[in-house]
Amino acid sequence: MMDIIMNISSAVFLLIGSFLCVSGGVGILRFPDLFTRMHAAGVTDTLASAMILTGLMLQNPDGLVILKLIIILLMTLFISPTASHALARAAMINGLKPMLDKPADHEGGMSSKT
Amino acid sequence: MTSVFLLAFLVVIAVAIVRMRDLLAVSMLLGIYGLLSASFFVTMDAVDVAFTEASVGAGISTLLMLAAITLTGRSEHPTRHKPVLALFVVLITGCLLIYGTLDMPYFGSADAPIHLHVAPHYINNSMQEIGIPNIVTSVLASYRGFDTFGEVVVIFTAGMGVLALLSVVRRAENITKIDSINDSMHAEYLILRIVVKALIPFILLYALYVQFHGDFGPGGGFQAGVIFAAAIILYAMLFGMSTARRVINQSVIQFFAAIGVLLYGSVGVVALINGKSFLDYSALSADPVAGQHLGILLVELGVGLTVASVMVIIFFNFEGRRDVLQSQENNHKGDN
Structure with a gap:
């Protein structure tokens, strides 16, 4: 009984994680400018990897493996947002402005001006 | 199956590296290339090599490449001449190398000299002679x-x-x-x-x-x-x-x-x-x-x-x- 619950919850976590990975990938391709794309990549980095790691923890309820996965999870939760922050900051400092809502102008959408 | 996908990715990235002029993007792609090779080594059960490739190929060499780019400038100079001679040399060398592999035993074949002579010695005697796992x-x-x-x-x-x-x-x-x-x-x-x-x-x-x-x-x-x-x-x-x-x-x-x-x-x-x-x-x-x-x-x-x-x-x-x-x-x- 316990096994089935663990397996199902792990599968649910893994499915959510994979869905977020795919949606993040689509977002990187489809979003209009750097900052929204980075948002998509950031979701993949933090939430999707956290989901997948949680799913893996439920797959293998062995002390050492769970400890290692928790360490990996902590590292990603520290590093990915910092990396996104650094990237966004560098883009802002180098003059790349976020694309704001301009109702009349649909032309300048795809290529953000530097 | 996984290895076929990984090798296909490696080929695509290699072509992209050759075609690109932006050196920053090239060094990033080289990092991705290193990480993919590391995953490829993992699928072949060579974790030590994969670890080295991930830390050296994907990690520090990308970093050193970026440091070098800050010195040299970001874009590649356009070539002034058609590198026909270089292409010729590369083609000849490639053909010779492929011809050379024909004599080698097939990948993973059990009667290759390496699997008959040294590898069994290492696997059987390492624990008694060296004593580390x-x-x-x-x-x-x-x-x-x-x-x-x-x-x-x-x-x-x-x-x-x-x-x-x-x-x-x-x-x-x-x-x-x-x-x-x-x-x-x-x-x-x-x-x-x-x-x-x-x-x-x-x-x-x-x-x-x-x-x-x-x-x-x-x-x-x-x-x-x-x-x-x-x-x-x-x-x-x-x-x-x-x-x-x-x-x-x-x-x-x-x-x-x-x-x-x-x-x-x-x-x-x-x-x-x-x-x-x-x-x-x-x-x-x-x-x-x-x-x-x-x-x-x-x-x-x-x-x-x-x-x-x-x-x-x-x-x-x-x-x-x-x-x-x-x-x-x-x-x-x-x-x-």
Whole structure:
């Protein structure tokens, strides 16, 4: 009984994680400018990897493996947002402005001006 | 199936690397190439090689490439001539290499000489002769110790080459000036600095774990040295080169690079003096297996020292040269 619950919850976590990975990938391709794309990549980095790691923890309820996965999870939760922050900051400092809502102008959408 | 996908990705990335003109993107792609090769090695059950490839190919070489790009400029010069002759040479060499592989045994075939002669010896006797669980380490550091010695000397030579070409004599910088620069950078890099400051001890600890756990799991001197150097480079990138130069004394680092090679070589010489062949560690102790343990520990320590120091030397000298170029540019502007 316990096994089935663990397996199902792990599968649910893994499915959510994979869905977020795919949606993040689509977002990187489809979003209009750097900052929204980075948002998509950031979701993949933090939430999707956290989901997948949680799913893996439920797959293998062995002390050492769970400890290692928790360490990996902590590292990603520290590093990915910092990396996104650094990237966004560098883009802002180098003059790349976020694309704001301009109702009349649909032309300048795809290529953000530097 | 997975390996087919990975190999297809590798080919696509290789073509993209050749076609691209933007060197920043190229070095990023090279990093991805290294990471994919690492995954490919994992699927082939070569975790030690994968670990090395991930830390060296995807990690530090990308970093050093980026440091080099800050010196050379970001875009590739367009070629002025059609490289027909080069293409011809490459084609001939490629054909010869493919022709050469025809004589080799098929990949993974059981009656290849390597699977009949040396590999069974390593697999069957490693536990009795060397006595450490990780056969890769026992092959790398003991059976093939001389090859690894060669690799360490190559890395040391690379560091010396960078020193000879790029090193600059610098005056000792004023400490109050460094502090004021540091303070002015502080607000700008606050989040990065806090996170990195929290992470660096763990990176260093992990490097030491990899260094001394190489006998039992994937790891060893090469990976540990690279990870150790990555932590120092991270510090230098976020806290400024002048602060990092104060923390990491350059002459001490150069001394360590030499000490690593010397340690490796002297272990071999000690074995020679005790009447065994060069780098036969069983001569180091009365019990041959204990001698092997000691020898591998010392040799891996030497490898780790040299690799870490050389990586730090290369990075610091690239950055030092960039400082010189920048100050020259400023002087030039001042003249006009």
